[in-house]
């Protein structure tokens with residue numbers, strides 16, 4: 001099948017010397033971003049879906065696809081067209097970005113072990129296999145389908161795009177939730193068996209039926225719908241209303257520039273030529289609204305009883321181009337709106353000169369059918385307003401969707417009743433009815449919750465499945481499931497630590513905080529398990545994550561293995577290397593002190609096992625870097641790597657070849673919602689307190705006008721005079737003509753040097769060579785320079801404990817979470833520190849104010865999520881890995897995601913304790929999901 005072109009080498013598994021890459025691979029398989037991006041994501045999605053595609057014998061789109069592909073050889077497949085079709089069949093919208101083009105494809109094809117895929121999916125036959133359709137419409141459709149659905153077994157229809165994954169039941173899931181797992185095709189069955197036995201094959205998801213099953217659809221409309229991408233029932237039913245109009249609620253107080261919804265009657269419709277190449281359409285709608293002048297402010301307005309007044313809406317649409325000025329054209333647009341028709345109009349209003357006349361240039365107009373729609377009005381039902389799509393107008397879509405709803409059997413729901421009942425969800429049928437035809441707005445709300453739940457539930461289930469798939473032996477899998485089953489805090493107390501770890505602990509110039517201690521105990525417990533650890537260590541800036549990671553390294557080194565520490569910048573690699581060297585120097589004499597290295601071009605061979613810890617950037621995962629016994633891979637600030645990870649398949653069998661443990665660290669306090677969506681299967685450890693003696697950083701927001709800068713320079717001078725060190729952070733290196741308002745680091749060097757002549761200045765930015773950067777930072781750290789002008793390269797991990805002031809220029813250019821990170825570069829020692837955020841305009845001041853008020857990284861990250869959405873918060877690379885959620889919004893639907901996560905866990909294993917919302921458990925910091933799940937098992941501060 002042409003789709004296999006891009007199925008990448010993800011089936012392969014790296015062993016032995018390539019264990020670090022293997023570790024990354026493992027992580028990727030569990031939902032992190034990935035090094036080879038397209039590969040991993042594509043294969044992750046595609047592989048599990050292949051059986052689904054192939055098993056739907058006679059599906060007409062598969063047939064079409066194959067026909068489409070047949071005349072071409074691989075290199076000349078008309079990709080966009082094919083991809084569009086493929087994405088529909090696969091129920092995935094963004095296939096394009098998963099497909100690799102050109103030469104790389106061929107390479108991937110060469111590397112791809114087809115036999116592995118065939119073994120895994122017996123339904124794949126290669127070579128001369130005849131085109132297979134996706135299902136037999138004559139058998140599965142119509143009455144037979146209905147009778148199937150009437151049967152209890154219809155509940156076994158897994159209707160989500162991830163359902164193929166659910167069918168692989170290696171862990172006894174079908175026993176736990178029989179209704180989620182329809183009769184599974186025997187894995188060892190041959191391709192001919194699949195598809196030829198409709199009674200034994202999985203029941204075809206009803207929602208993936210072709211829209212031709214919608215009653216009363218004309219051929220013309222069917223083609224129109226198809227052209228607009230509505231190929232299946234699901235696609236159509238997932239075209240959700242944009243909003244609902246409350247038709248009883250007449251508007252009062254029309255404010256300029258506000259969005260309103262009106263019901264009214266078309267009074268006139270005119271197409272007018274206004275110039276030789278300019279025309280417009282003006283539709284005037286007359287509406288009755290409550291008259292504010294006769295209604296007192298507090299009174300609840302009832303349009304039927306109160307005083308009304310008539311207003312006139314002028315809906316205007318403009319056309320530019322000579323062809324739009326012809327009489328036939330003008331007549332045709334005029335004719336689209338008939339005088340006397342009742343319509344629902346929504347859009348932005350602008351008052352016109354004459355009283356009670358309003359103009360609307362952005363609007364949606366829906367014709368209300370007298371009987372049905374006006375009776376809706378009488379009943380006070382919310383009126384769904386649909387977005388139009390690809391030339392199909394909203395009212396046509398609403399009609400078609402209403403008909404599609406008739407094709408659904410009542411009580412239709414693929415999710416087991418146990419789950420819907422436990423989480424108080426509507427059944428899927430009611431959810432579709434509720435979202436498209438709500439009797440009340442609360443019903444639409446409940447329906448939305450159910451649909452969001454489904455999006456998250458299948459995602460979480462898929463993540464769990466991927467995680468278990470990534471593990472090699474049944475023993476490992478059981479070990480992992482055991483973690484979910486037994487609610488307890490798994491921690492290895494100090495007596496159980498290796499002597500090397502204890503020695504480093506004694507060499508530290510400070511004692512660990514209680515949070516650091518629980519974190520390391522938890523990590524060491526994990527390191528002792530036969531299951532590869534996959535843990536995210538999260539903590540606010542400067543809370544001391546690095547030393548926890550160093551101790552974890554000592555633990556594996558003490559047991560005779562190697563560790564690798566990967567950081568996003570060379571600057572940070574050098575800093576960590578020097579920091580650890582210093583700590584090791586303090587360590588009591590030991591002939592077996594670990595030998596550590598910074599990965600540079602000349603790093604000696606790691607295969608001899610002589611070097612036990614190597615620190616480096618992503619060069620660590622280069623092909624040539626081979627380890628002899630890598631057991632722990634630490635990935636610091638992983639979201640900064642523009643890299644992807646490939647999923648692993650066929651894990652090693654014995655302990656000696658066990659995939660390495662992975663400890664990811666992040667100082668970006670990702671809101672829990674995002675952590676769940678991104679790392680649904682990842683254990684999470686949080687460091688919740690800061691080392692003692694830290695004085696809170698005082699933050700100031702100042703407008704960057706002349707007076708503002710004078711104040712800033714004065715504060716800076718005071719700080720320097722009292723012995724402080726100052727970071728000046730700039731959004732760009734050089735000033736540019738395009739953005740002259742931005743202050744630039746290199747361009748400002750001279751100005752600042754002249755202004756503060758008694759103090760020396762340094763410059764640091766990403767375009768400098770790595771030894772120049774190291775030198776600039778070294779000089780600042782040692783006190784040779786007092787002012788460091790820098791770009792955001794210092795944002796991550798730079799640790800100069802006595803730096804005491806940070807000034808961020810054009811601060812509005814940075815995100816809230818990013819500014820919090822930057823601010824974390826000061827206040828790392830005992831000196832009182834300040835952070836000044838200079839905003840270019842008054843308007844940006846308010847957004848920054850939140851930083852003045854709070855220094856809680858988690859609170860700020862949540863604010864950022866709310867203000868900018870997950871994409872901006874995570875950055876392009878990381879957010880690219882977030883799945884698309886058509887209905888859900890991560891920033892507001894976090895609680896449903898948590899429920900879905902819990903539901904997914906419980907569907908794997910019923911012994912996972914029940915969901916417990918909101919309650920904190922005695923003696924614990926917080927816990928909104930019982931702490932049995934590794935993901936939410938957190939380090940407690942006391």
Ligand SMILES: Nc1ncnc2c1ncn2[C@@H]1O[C@H](COP(=O)(O)OP(=O)(O)OP(=O)(O)O)[C@@H](O)[C@H]1O
Pocket residue numbers: 510511512513516539540541542543544545546547666667691692796797798799801824828
């Ligand atoms: N328990 C502690 N007591 C006192 N100082 C500590 C403690 N733990 C760490 N530190 C010091 O705090 C500073 C910050 O620690 P570290 O660099 O490990 O933080 P981090 O969490 O990795 O920060 P970032 O997120 O900014 O990279 C370092 O100078 C470190 O030596």
